[in-house]
Amino acid sequence: DTGVSQDPRHKITKRGQNVTFRCDPISEHNRLYWYRQTLGQGPEFLTYFQNEAQLEKSRLLSDRFSAERPKGSFSTLEIQRTEQGDSAMYLCASSPPGIPGYEQYFGPGTRLTVT
Amino acid sequence: GQQVMQIPQYQHVQEGEDFTTYCNSSTTLSNIQWYKQRPGGHPVFLIQLVKSGEVKKQKRLTFQFGEAKKNSSLHITATQTTDVGTYFCAGTATGGSYIPTFGRGTSLIVHP
Numbered sequence: 001d002t003g004v005s006q007d008p009r010h011k012i013t014k015r016g017q018n019v020t021f022r023c024d025p026i027s028e029h030n031r032l033y034w035y036r037q038t039l040g041q042g043p044e045f046l047t048y049f050q051n052e053a054q055l056e057k058s059r060l061l062s063d064r065f066s067a068e069r070p071k072g073s074f075s076t077l078e079i080q081r082t083e084q085g086d087s088a089m090y091l092c093a094s095s096p097p098g099i100p101g102y103e104q105y106f107g108p109g110t111r112l113t114v115t
Numbered sequence: 116g117q118q119v120m121q122i123p124q125y126q127h128v129q130e131g132e133d134f135t136t137y138c139n140s141s142t143t144l145s146n147i148q149w150y151k152q153r154p155g156g157h158p159v160f161l162i163q164l165v166k167s168g169e170v171k172k173q174k175r176l177t178f179q180f181g182e183a184k185k186n187s188s189l190h191i192t193a194t195q196t197t198d199v200g201t202y203f204c205a206g207t208a209t210g211g212s213y214i215p216t217f218g219r220g221t222s223l224i225v226h227p
Contacts, residue, residue: 031213042203042217043158056214091157095213102146102165102207102215106157 002026004107006092012113013082020078021110025094032075033104034067035091043091043106049075082114117142119206121218129226134191136221138204145209147180147187152220153200161189194225 005024013019025032030051035043046065048056051072064082069075079086089111093104118141128134138147146165150158162171164180164187171178177190187206191198201222205215 033214040219042205042219045214045216048214050213056212093158102213103148103160103163104150104158104205104215105160106150108157 004092004094004105006090006107006110008110009108010111010113012115014115015084016081018078018080019082019112020076021090021092021112023075023077023092023107025074025092026096026105027073028096029094029105030072030097031095032069033093033095034075034077035093037089037091037109043093046077046090079112082112084114087112087114117206117208117216119204119216119218121204121221123221124219125222125224127224127226128194130196131193134194134198134223136189136202136204136223138187138189138206138218140185140206140216142185142208144184144206145212146207148205148207148215149178149187149189150203150205151200152203156200158203191223194223196225196227198223199225 007022032049034046037043047067049069052069064080067077089109091109093106095104120139122137148163149161152158162178167184168182169180175192179188201220203220205217207215
């Protein structure tokens with residue numbers, strides 16, 4: 001069990017640029033989540049995959065955000081035309097199959113700074 | 116929408132004192148999880164509670180899930196400096212969802 005990994009760990013970009021983050025979940029975990037966290041707040045849900053299917057997406061999520069999990073393994077999160085308000089820590093988490101299966105294992109996160 | 120509130124936001128204690136954080140949901144939960152996030156780190160899963168009135172212990176940590184499944188608490192006995200961090204609860208609403216709502220967390224500061 002190598003844990004959840006995320007790449008890159010840090011990203012600095014200029015406003016208006018596109019960025020893409022990658023998440024590799026724990027290998028046997030079929031559920032994958034993306035969250036955004038800002039200072040002093042808990043993780044805010046962005047989107048959720050079960051295997052390769054994107055089952056839920058936050059209503060607060062701008063259409064500039066898109067996520068994929070093409071083969072039910074790794075996932076990518078893309079932000080188009082970044083804005084300064086997108087600066088945050090982007091966390092990926094995975095959960096195992098089975099019951100109850102609500103526990104989530106987080107990766108180290110990608111810290112995005114939009115200048 | 117579902118809201119999960121945690122109090123207090125911050126707690127300063129002297130090493131050896133006890134600590135409790137409380138979590139309240141606006142809706143009935145199917146389960147609740149607790150996570151710990153060290154400064155500069157990511158959330159680490161501690162425990163999940165599923166049954167009404169459930170109590171679970173992990174060494175000096177005691178977790179409770181309310182009878183109505185709308186509140187929970189985490190109690191740490193005799194805090195140590197290694198307990199420093201932010202403790203989050205995350206509740207999942209009833210109805211088969213796998214999407215938790217996180218509270219804002221309680222930051223624990225332990226003074227040696």
